[in-house]
Amino acid sequence: MLPAPNLPQTAETTAPEGWLKHVSPLSPQLSGALQDFARHPRVLVALDFDGTLSPLVDRPQDARPLPESAVLVEQLGRMAGVYTAVISGRNLQSLAEVYPEPLPAIRIGSHGAERLVPEQFSNGWSDAPLSLDQTQLLGTLTGRLQAIADRHENVNLEFKPSATVLHVRQASPQAAQAAMAEALESLQELEGVKLMSGKAVLEASVLNAHKGEALAWLRRTLDVQSVLFIGDDVTDENGFKVLTENDLGIKVGSGDTAATQRIDSPFDIPDLLKSLISMRN
Numbered sequence: 001m002l003p004a005p006n007l008p009q010t011a012e013t014t015a016p017e018g019w020l021k022h023v024s025p026l027s028p029q030l031s032g033a034l035q036d037f038a039r040h041p042r043v044l045v046a047l048d049f050d051g052t053l054s055p056l057v058d059r060p061q062d063a064r065p066l067p068e069s070a071v072l073v074e075q076l077g078r079m080a081g082v083y084t085a086v087i088s089g090r091n092l093q094s095l096a097e098v099y100p101e102p103l104p105a106i107r108i109g110s111h112g113a114e115r116l117v118p119e120q121f122s123n124g125w126s127d128a129p130l131s132l133d134q135t136q137l138l139g140t141l142t143g144r145l146q147a148i149a150d151r152h153e154n155v156n157l158e159f160k161p162s163a164t165v166l167h168v169r170q171a172s173p174q175a176a177q178a179a180m181a182e183a184l185e186s187l188q189e190l191e192g193v194k195l196m197s198g199k200a201v202l203e204a205s206v207l208n209a210h211k212g213e214a215l216a217w218l219r220r221t222l223d224v225q226s227v228l229f230i231g232d233d234v235t236d237e238n239g240f241k242v243l244t245e246n247d248l249g250i251k252v253g254s255g256d257t258a259a260t261q262r263i264d265s266p267f268d269i270p271d272l273l274k275s276l277i278s279m280r281n
Ligand SMILES: O=P(O)(O)OC[C@H]1O[C@H](O[C@H]2O[C@H](CO)[C@@H](O)[C@H](O)[C@H]2O)[C@H](O)[C@@H](O)[C@@H]1O
Pocket: 048, 049, 050, 051, 052, 055, 056, 057, 058, 059, 060, 061, 063, 087, 088, 089, 090, 091, 158, 165, 167, 169, 198, 199, 200, 201, 203, 233, 235
C-alpha cells in the first residue's frame, strides 16, 4: 500500500478550509458536453497526472492519484470502445513510482517524448535515444540549474531522461523568483534548449515534444472518433489546442485555457468519471 501524500502548503491550497475536499457538482453544460462525447463508439479518455489525477503536493515523489480516480480510470478502461491514457510531463519511470498498479496500458511521459502503448499500437514509434550533442547539452543545462539550486534554499532539481526541472514550490517567494529569473537568463542563450514553465517549475528539455503532438498521434494510432483530455497546467494547453469540435477538453482549476469546459479541482474528477461511465452503460 502506498503512503498517503503530504498535503501541499502552497498558494494553490491556502484557499478556505475544506477546499481540498470540496466537490463541485457537474454543470449542465459540462454534463451535456460529456453526453455528446460519450455517444461516440470509440473514444480516448486521456488524463494528465499532477494537478489532475493527483492533487499538487510539495514534493513530486509524494504525489499519488486520488484512489477513487484511479479505480474509475481502470473501470473506464475496461469498457468496450474506451481507451484510457495518462499523459504526463513526468518521465514514465517517475510516473510508475507514484501511480499504484494497475496503470493504464497507454502512457505518455516527458510531455510526449516517451510513449508506451500495447504492442498492437506500437508500430511507428520508439523512444529515440538522445544524440551525443543532446546528451552534452543536457549535462550543460543541468550543471547550470544545479548551481542555481545550490544558491537558493529549498530550490530543488528533478532529473528526467531528456530534461531537468527546477522546482521552487518549497522555496520562499523571493528565492523562488530569483531562482526562476536566474534559470531563464542562464538557459535561454543555450541553443537547442526548450524551456517550459509549469506550476512552480521551470523545465529545460533538449527535446521538443509536447502533449498536443502526442495526443494527435494517439488519436491516429488508436483510430478513435473522439478524445477527452483533462489537464490543469500550462503545458496541457498544447493538448487542448489540438482538440476539434468532436472532442472535449476540460481544464482543471483557474487560468486561461483553450479547453471548452472547466472543473475546479482534482476532487471533481471522480464524479466526472462516474458520470461518463454511467453514460456509456
Ligand atoms: O503533466 P503532469 O503529469 O501534470 O506533470 C507536470 C509536472 O508535474 C510535476 O510537477 C508538479 O507537481 C508536483 C507534485 O504535485 C509539484 O510539486 C510541482 O510544483 C508541480 O509543478 C512533476 O514534478 C514535473 O516533472 C511534471 O513535468
